[in-house]
Amino acid sequence: MNAPLRRNACPSLAAPMPTGDGLLARLSFVSGGLSPDNLALVAALAERHGNGLLEVTRRGSLQIRGLTAASAERLSADVAAAGLDIRTGTAIDASALSGLDPACAGDPRRLAERLGAALDRQGLSLRLAPKVSVVIDGGGCLTMDEVLADIRLVASANGWTVEVARCDGQSSAGRVLDEAEALGRAVALLRAIAGLGRTARAKNLPDACVSAVLGNFSRNRRPRAAGQPLDTFELRGGRSGVGIALPFGMAPSSSLSALASAARDEGIEEFRFAPGNALIAICRGSNGARKIRDAAERLGFVTDAGDPRRRIAVCAGAPACASGHVDAREVAAKLAAGDAVKNLAGRLHVSGCAKKCAEPSLFAYALVGRRDGAGIEDAGGREIGFVTGEDAAAGFERFLLARGVDADEGGRARLENGT
Ligand code: SF4
Structure with a gap:
């Protein structure tokens, strides 16, 4: 991949963005959601044309990774042939x-x-x-x-x-x-x-x-308390919604195909994409909502807002991304299973390299891969620790346990505020 990686670019299906694992295309659907059949179709297209990894972003957009210039064109043609209406131009995000x-x-x-x-x-x-x-x-x-x-x-x-x-x-x-x-x-x-x-x-x-x-x-409008997507919702027309998040915002096409198949079985009408890396499954009545939630949990999706995986923002990392120096997702999974995250007040960021594709607006500490290992950074981006690549997860965990529970969340938002 010769094109430079751009932190401030915005990828679309027409203009996919170079990343460490090929081109990345972001799809925003005009209708706002996808039927189970169309979710299965998009998952199959990600497998056929990309590297089979799909993301739902913090903004609630769907991303397909690992494309080439040629396969991105074929993806675009297949999306058009399937009649999926993709929004182009300036990003306009409406309530899910x-x-x-x-x-x-x-x-x-x-x-x-x-x-x-x-x-x-x-x-x-x-x-x-x-x-x-x-x-x-x-x-x-x-x-x-x-x-x-x-x-x-x-x-x-x-x-x-x-x-x-x-x-x-x-x-x-x-x-x-x-x-x-x-x-x-x-x-x-x-x-x-x-x-x-x-x-x-x-x-x-x-x-x-x-x-x-x-x-x-x-x-300075005071923000309202944001409703979080991993909940159940009573909707118009006797419908129910239930939130399902992709673990660390990413899932292989096989998992999304399995979710789509379970959704068909349970009579799910559509999935809406929601901020917070989530899908909201819409169905008639509450029975189907409960069943798809159980199925999603069995398939490894996140259905509980308290799940420690919700507290860690992660990029694709190695080996999926050629720019990654650490296996960010493996590190994050180990951290989520340990005690440090449960005890920590703030959120964490794990990045395969210094590009920090998945950097959240607020976080307490970040682990950032580099050639010789990984740096531990505070919310202001200052490196305050270092671990070797083999010791990345255990070393970061030891660091967090030593720091205690009262970490301050800051990061980019605080920097933008100039504080
Ligand atoms: S931050 Fe992660 S996904 Fe982005 S280029 Fe680096 S390793 Fe790849």
């Missing part, structure tokens, strides 16, 4: 349970479609930085406060509030608007970002520009 969650205000999915169409009409997706993203949060049982975004539209009983990310890590929020007005102002802000150049983000907008679009704005 749009249209199903009775507590979700507004219609986030419809607004996402309208916004995407407006950006396409104005050619803005091509002019915006690939990393620019929009979140459309209808609230309800799964809020999206933990999903970073340049522009955020947040629904309430009275309408929509448009928020803009600022360089101090806070956000500027305008007054509550009706849907059409909120849409227009979000487009105006995105046009202003595009006007600053191909690498600009919302945080680069001058305050004067933000106030010209939003009028008087307030700062």
